Amino acid sequence: MTDSHTRIEESLKRILIVDDEEIVLVALRETLRREKYGVVTCSTPEKALEIVRTEAFSVIISDFQMPGMTGLDFLAHAKQLQPDATRILITAVLSLDTVIDAINKGEIYRFIVKPWLREELLATVKNAVQRHELITRNTVLQATTLAMNEQLVALNRQLEERVNSEEAQNARLNELNFSLQQNLHHSVELCLKVMQTFYPTLGTQARRVFSLCRAMAEVLHLPDDQRQSLEIAAWLHDIGLVGVPRGLIRKWQHEPATLADAERILMEQHPAMGEELADFVANLKDVGRIIRGHHEQFDGRGYPDRLAGDQIPWLARLLAVAVGYAECQGSSADASERVRLGSGWRFDPEAVRVFLRALPSATIPRKEREVLLSELHPGMIVARGIYTASGLLLIPEGQQLTETYIDKLRNHHRIQPINQTLLVYG
Numbered sequence: 313m314t315d316s317h318t319r320i321e322e323s324l325k326r327i328l329i330v331d332d333e334e335i336v337l338v339a340l341r342e343t344l345r346r347e348k349y350g351v352v353t354c355s356t357p358e359k360a361l362e363i364v365r366t367e368a369f370s371v372i373i374s375d376f377q378m379p380g381m382t383g384l385d386f387l388a389h390a391k392q393l394q395p396d397a398t399r400i401l402i403t404a405v406l407s408l409d410t411v412i413d414a415i416n417k418g419e420i421y422r423f424i425v426k427p428w429l430r431e432e433l434l435a436t437v438k439n440a441v442q443r444h445e446l447i448t449r450n451t452v453l454q455a456t457t458l459a460m461n462e463q464l465v466a467l468n469r470q471l472e473e474r475v476n477s478e479e480a481q482n483a484r485l486n487e488l489n490f491s492l493q494q495n496l497h498h499s500v501e502l503c504l505k506v507m508q509t510f511y512p513t514l515g516t517q518a519r520r521v522f523s524l525c526r527a528m529a530e531v532l533h534l535p536d537d538q539r540q541s542l543e544i545a546a547w548l549h550d551i552g553l554v555g556v557p558r559g560l561i562r563k564w565q566h567e568p569a570t571l572a573d574a575e576r577i578l579m580e581q582h583p584a585m586g587e588e589l590a591d592f593v594a595n596l597k598d599v600g601r602i603i604r605g606h607h608e609q610f611d612g613r614g615y616p617d618r619l620a621g622d623q624i625p626w627l628a629r630l631l632a633v634a635v636g637y638a639e640c641q642g643s644s645a646d647a648s649e650r651v652r653l654g655s656g657w658r659f660d661p662e663a664v665r666v667f668l669r670a671l672p673s674a675t676i677p678r679k680e681r682e683v684l685l686s687e688l689h690p691g692m693i694v695a696r697g698i699y700t701a702s703g704l705l706l707i708p709e710g711q712q713l714t715e716t717y718i719d720k721l722r723n724h725h726r727i728q729p730i731n732q733t734l735l736v737y738g
Contacts (some may be wrong), residue, residue, distance in 0.1 A: 331353075361390070400436065402425075521546045522658075524670070587601065691713065
């Protein structure tokens, strides 16, 4: 095992907390240690920077107001020392100017507002650790990919020098290319697993968008490299939402008009975060640019860069139409009409024409939605099996609910709460 890999493993789930109030340090330390995190505390940002220079951390949490140095300044220095560590700011006053400044500088990932709720604190830290793990694992995968690319260069040089061994050399080259593709496949699988675990309906959305993009690639007869970039971007277009509070994602999907300014700013950064995460793997550079552009609008009123027309990458314009169709909460007819009405202002008219040609041949997975136990009613079809906390299957996937099944779930929930996300078709 390499030194860099060992350092990554040792940094997972280690948390540094910086606050000049001892009571806050004690409260956070005891709360997080009960959740099996390795916690280091420090009362001054200056001493904390000395620690950051010698020890690796998954998450760095800092108070905003401290003598001598603000939390934002401390986190900016910490970013230079440990750029992959997830940075969280604790503050008693959350202002829009602070949010915009911190996001633009890239110093912080999330805020914790005093006084905090224990559940929200633990959820924030858990998501921060998951983000760090995703970044560090992708760092390892990137190093592996770069090493394989160097092997390919060496093999190509040998092919030129050793014509007599051409057949054996080609066999080795094919083997390495296969390894690279497998490595890329594992990278995408890792990202999908994180998305699926964090917010299950994001996985469903990704499968629907992938099917639509694959059909458009067939209609356009895209070259293999463009086809691969579009399809991977379809899988990972929402990866930037990982770490955003689940409640805020739900609000953004179902009640976007109710978002506060600070919430909207955070949500509109997710395509840029998606590009950043995709760029951790060298083979996904083009994918990152497609992901960043999939919420731009043809009239220039999209985000995050307010690009318009041909300024938006062509494959991002195709992805935007697929996402617009897949995220529609209504029927297939409603979704098609939404795409048609968006042509010329929200979507590229040519991309819309390609999409409508491809739609009849696309095999689109059924739409899934998250529901509460209290919202279940007869006739619903279970999209994912429902299990007890110990792993015993209560209701299988594909089962149509009846009053008997619903009573069974509610009776079990009263005795032993069902904590998993409930997903139904429709």
